Amino acid sequence: MSYDLAALPSPAEVSGVTAENFAAKITDIYRPAVLRGFANHWPVVQAAKQSDSAAARLLQQHSKDTPQALLQLPASINGRLFYNDTLTGMNFSGRQTRMNAAIEQMLQGRHDSERYCIQCVSVAANFSDLSLDNPLLPADTKAFVWLGNSVTVPAHFDEASNIAVVVAGKRRFTLFPPEQVANLYIGPLDLTPAGQPVSMVNMLAPDLIAHPNYPKAYAVALSVELEPGDAIYIPTPWWHHVQSLSAFNALVNYWWSDTYVAGALPFPMLLHGLLSLKHMPVAQQQAWQQLLRHYLLAENGDPAAHLPQHAKGILGEMTPQLAHGIHQWLANQLK
Known part of the structure; x- marks a missing residue:
């Protein structure tokens, strides 16, 4: 049996969403939803529709050029952020680099060479004059940007609800309901690649000897490829596996919660x-x-x-x- 992620059904695509009907059309349903063309009017998205490099140059123009943790992935791991072979650390390294130099490094990257990414940095602290309006959420909702080459993030969950907007390049999101936790073979809770526990299953080449119940999770999964301007709503704590498919990719996301009191996650x-x-x-x-x-x-x-x-x-x-x-x-x- 093939476990091709592209063969999976897509989450529902919802149109006509406003702040007034956001709950009724999206959050109350508590399933992932795709918002096609959500950010087509953003200048950086319009640049990305010309080329990935045009989007990168615009980001550099608006960048405060602050120091960043640039992750470096060796060519041998094919862009998959994961553990080392002994589960004692990670399969990537990092170094401090200014934002614009990091973006330049990403533009020089190739699929068959080392790959680079910057994860989860504040838009307000790094791109404060970039126009990234989100009419569905309160104005004070914080935005974060993710930049990199073609990188794969294993399935993980977020503690808050998430709207993720593809800004440049293409991304594939594959999603699993929370009740599939036992079939996703979650790794260590206290040693994680990026803060949240991740699935040990390599979903691009699953090992069914090591993870024999993964087909049960695959059977109920959803998957969709998004282009610049498209967004996806991911309810907490749905598991999501994210593939950046282009040589240069950028994503902006918003986490929020209407239910957690006083930050009690x-x-x-x-x-x-x-x-x-x-x-x-x-x-x-x-x-x-x-x-x-x-x-x-x-x-x-x-x-x-x-x-x-x-x-x-x-x-x-x-x-x-x-x-x-x-x-x-x-x-x-x-x-």
């Missing part, structure tokens, strides 16, 4: 859960599962329904003041 909760529960005897683990299902997942209904409103405490409405108090309590407990 869920991944640290998972790590603390591992610290607290994983090494308990099985009977104790099962007992604590009952409490987690009751309080976190509300499997038995509202766990505080029997309490008057003033007595619900952290089981009631989560206000910023209450969230701050919880942060302080946790900080004291973890000392």
